[in-house]
Amino acid sequence: MKQIKVLGSGCKKCTKTAELINKLALEKGVSVNVTKETDPQVIMAYGVMSTPAVVVDEQLVHSGSIPHTEQIQAWLSEG
Amino acid sequence: MFAIFTQLADWLTYSILNFSPDSKLGDAVHFFIEDVTKIFALLIVMIYFIALLRASLNIERVRDYLSGKNRGVGYLLGSGFGAITPFCSCSSIPVFLGFTSAGIPLGITMSFLLTSPLINEVAILLLMSLLGWKFTLLYVAIGICVGTIGGFFLDSIKAERWLQSFAAKALAQGQQKDQLQHEDTPVVMPVVMPVVMPFLERHQFAKDETFEIFGRVWKWVIIGVGLGAALHGFVPDGWIEQYLGAGQWWSVPAAVLLGIPLYSNATGVIPVMESLIINGLPIGTTLAFCMSTVAASFPEFILLKQVMQWRLLATVFFLLLVSFTVVGWLFNAFSSFL
Numbered sequence: 001m002k003q004i005k006v007l008g009s010g011c012k013k014c015t016k017t018a019e020l021i022n023k024l025a026l027e028k029g030v031s032v033n034v035t036k037e038t039d040p041q042v043i044m045a046y047g048v049m050s051t052p053a054v055v056v057d058e059q060l061v062h063s064g065s066i067p068h069t070e071q072i073q074a075w076l077s078e079g
Numbered sequence: 080m081f082a083i084f085t086q087l088a089d090w091l092t093y094s095i096l097n098f099s100p101d102s103k104l105g106d107a108v109h110f111f112i113e114d115v116t117k118i119f120a121l122l123i124v125m126i127y128f129i130a131l132l133r134a135s136l137n138i139e140r141v142r143d144y145l146s147g148k149n150r151g152v153g154y155l156l157g158s159g160f161g162a163i164t165p166f167c168s169c170s171s172i173p174v175f176l177g178f179t180s181a182g183i184p185l186g187i188t189m190s191f192l193l194t195s196p197l198i199n200e201v202a203i204l205l206l207m208s209l210l211g212w213k214f215t216l217l218y219v220a221i222g223i224c225v226g227t228i229g230g231f232f233l234d235s236i237k238a239e240r241w242l243q244s245f246a247a248k249a250l251a252q253g254q255q256k257d258q259l260q261h262e263d264t265p266v267v268m269p270v271v272m273p274v275v276m277p278f279l280e281r282h283q284f285a286k287d288e289t290f291e292i293f294g295r296v297w298k299w300v301i302i303g304v305g306l307g308a309a310l311h312g313f314v315p316d317g318w319i320e321q322y323l324g325a326g327q328w329w330s331v332p333a334a335v336l337l338g339i340p341l342y343s344n345a346t347g348v349i350p351v352m353e354s355l356i357i358n359g360l361p362i363g364t365t366l367a368f369c370m371s372t373v374a375a376s377f378p379e380f381i382l383l384k385q386v387m388q389w390r391l392l393a394t395v396f397f398l399l400l401v402s403f404t405v406v407g408w409l410f411n412a413f414s415s416f417l
Binding site: 044 | 139142172173174176382386
């Protein structure tokens, strides 16, 4: 199962990002565990400055916006 | 160039909606239609073109550029980048920590964060179209000054003592790393170089930005212009001038205090500024009120509490209060020379 973290202070865009990932994973039939990380210390540890950011299996793959559908699909089909 | 919006508002208000040009209500409706259509058209066109230009400027590169700059120019640069770098206010904590852990002094980081909400492309655009270029230049200059002086002041009182402990630790580690790097490689400085970005990518970025920003600000424009129109149509002529004119010194700090709980962004408040000035509120009082509405807000302060202790928060708060009041007084005193 893929561990996906959405980093962000809990603003609307972060919630949307998490929802979008869940929705696409469901469509593709990929099992994921999406969690939201709002702790500023943790966000800092990933070196992220613009949120929402996405971490897939501890790998930072995106930051600064709601990711596009194609991007998310690419992360989901890897590995 | 903007006359077309006046004509559109004339036509809609007086011919289609049948308001009398002499009525207060007709006046307010006209003001509303003219400003909303003008602002919407400008926003869509200009956000797109500005985003095309700054597609390759991002916060990571600003950080790399600012780290290791000497303090003298650092505050000014921090403030300047705060004006041109876009970021959503929900990112201010990650940005704060990102700068801090790169060893950038607290003052320079704060210069960036103080100027950022005050000046952005949408604000400049609105000011230009509603209040003219002279006022816009003035506004930008003051915004940069407040950021620069604020940052300088915070460093000179060693305000980093009052960071939350994890943030202070990150700063200390970052500065150590910075120092080592400078000893090893004294000449190599990170430089913000224009990255070559293919046009299609730029276009995609600009399109996303336009949708994103417009989607976020359109309701503020409606609210701001609506308030402005109400002021315009219903506050009796001369009332503001009589009660809140330049003669009353206390009106400036009062305006600043009033602006703090009223939280808005620059987009919502600029149409109100226009209306206040037309109605005779002195320019300094208007500026003071609007800057305090935009820059100091409770939600923002609550967020900052995560990285700052109360003393630092209170210091920043009073710093803003005092600087906006001084700005207001100065402009009221010198407005006759403008």
